Amino acid sequence: DAGITQSPRYKITETGRQVTLMCHQTWSHSYMFWYRQDLGHGLRLIYYSAAADITDKGEVPDGYVVSRSKTENFPLTLESATRSQTSVYFCASSEGSGGDIGTQYFGPGTRLTVL
């Protein structure tokens, strides 16, 4: 199916482990984003990418690493997971920036629990 997918949908890990969340989109959108959703905070931007090999920090980047070697993929890695990174993670993509081409389309989310 076309669209934006995330894997895994659910993940339980332990403190200190490395975890990678995958995001794949089939629209050839230039922009891709990673958010986390926590109660009382809405959606907070972790990292984003304007194109392959171009990434930048968002509001809450500490403890996360991203890469974008291909336009369609944007993996998010927690290098050493902490309990505070327990959250629901959403990937999104957009055709461009600004106005209606900046409208972002979201994946189904990954629920991560760090024990």
Next chain:
Amino acid sequence: DQQVKQNSPSLSVQEGRISILNCDYTNSMFDYFLWYKKYPAEGPTFLISISSIKDKNEDGRFTVFLNKSAKHLSLHIVPSQPGDSAVYFCAATGYDAGGTSYGKLTFGQGTILTVHP
């Protein structure tokens, strides 16, 4: 510093009545605003948007109003249906002082809408 605020965590309305969800922003460089709807265990889905050159945009039962002087926008749903029960997020984007588009959205905390049959 919360640049986009949804001050009502929840809203309950009767089926068939109007639902009004509110959002305030502080950044005067925001020039495009969006509403997203989110069901449990799903990602947010785009609902409706408005540019700062307009003060109203309609799409079926959904209308967004923008008051730039008050830095306030609202989403009206008429008539409300039980299937509208979800979390609604407002979001904003804009340009920096150099004219470069942010390319990023800033989200509010969300409002849980419950529509009772």
